Amino acid sequence: MSMKGMINRGIKGIRQFHSIYHVNPTIIDLNKIENQILNKAYEEYVPKYGFNKKSIELASKEFGINGGGIFNFTSNSKDVKMELCLFHLKKCRDELNKLAQSEEFREIMGNNNSKEIDRLRSLIKYRLSLNKKIINELPGLLGYVLINKDRLIESMKELHELSDDLTYYSGDKSNDFAWYSKRISVSGLIIQSELFMINDKSKGFEDTFKFVDSKLKEIETAGYIYNSIEEWIFFNAVSIVNLLKSQLSRG
């Protein structure tokens, strides 16, 4: 695939324009038969058989459909295992969305004492705790979605959506390059935390949450470096300007 093709495929499907007055597209449209199959497979068979073709086949059977043939027409990847993995990622994002819409969360957002970074911290921990249900299958899932190039593009798209949601729900209002640096940091943090999590044997994943805390501290400090560089450039420009002005007006 060419570079441009990769970028196009990567960008296609990323949310554009979140409307207030119009109905927005849903994360998972359960009116679609393929999503009903995926949902059934995810809820009932993945815990037993993992993110595998078998789970899909068993779920399909309940809908009177043989095999996973339907996904040849409905998915980008034409790969049922990948579709099931992506379904987990989307389902978690959907849960996160529900949390963000809830009364309690709106109350927290309205409270001026809570800081953006603290809200981000709780949202990330909430998202990671959604992995608990499938923790035994998580290593396989991560291995599968991250290792092949085409699958990596699909999963990066989903990861970007996730970090965009996390940043937005935590109250981000950035208008410039900080928009990118925040999301890139959150994406990196999520991947690292999930890789940490698959080896975490501590009670209730305490160690993973501690890992998140320490990484977030780093981000909090690094976040300010960007603004300092910008200020640094500006102040240098201004002092040069002043020097020029004073030198030239003398002549």
Place this chain on the structure above:
Amino acid sequence: MVSRLLFQSFKRFNSTYKGPGKSYLPPKPIDNKPTHKELSPAQRAYLDRVIRVDQAGELGADLIYAGQYLALSHNKKVKPIIKHMWEQEIHHRKTFNELQTQYRIRPSILTPFWKIGAFGMGFATGFMNKEAAMACTEAVETVIGKHYNQQLRVLSNNFKDIENLNNGQNDDSIEIQHLKGTIKVFRDEELEHLDTAVQNDSKNAKPYWLLTESIKGVCKTAVYLAERI
């Protein structure tokens, strides 16, 4: 005096600066319930581009005037004229900043370059002389005025097919009305700036043709890039 001026210009660079003021957004719908059907992917993609490029454009405008103001602050006659236009640009920029966060639009990744480039262009033309600064304004506002008109055309022609959930008819949601209204007001103000520039001897700038044409070229390229990246 100079330090206050610098501080004013500096505030324009600092993205976290939020001046006092009202909200620039349309009112929220009742019960936060949508009033209209889903926009098509093409419509959403278009709105995405419109807000990104307009935000970048107004950021550029704000900083061009900031640069000119800094360079021409010794000129008692043009100072208030530039100040007036600058204040309108600040309002434009704040409006699009709020729209960008409200509608979850990705800002242009080239924002740091727009900042430095615009401030540099404003300062450089202001530093040459008043006429050059006005020629710069003339060129910029010509491109932006046309650009806003083009957007208004598309918003009027390509958004007619969205059903109102309350009465089953096709009409503009408050969101689309608000965006159109905002762009109309801003377009008129940009064209006022254009008149102001001409009244203040933009045509006497030397070399007029080279200056205005190259600035127009720069603006068109910037529009092209900011829509996409």
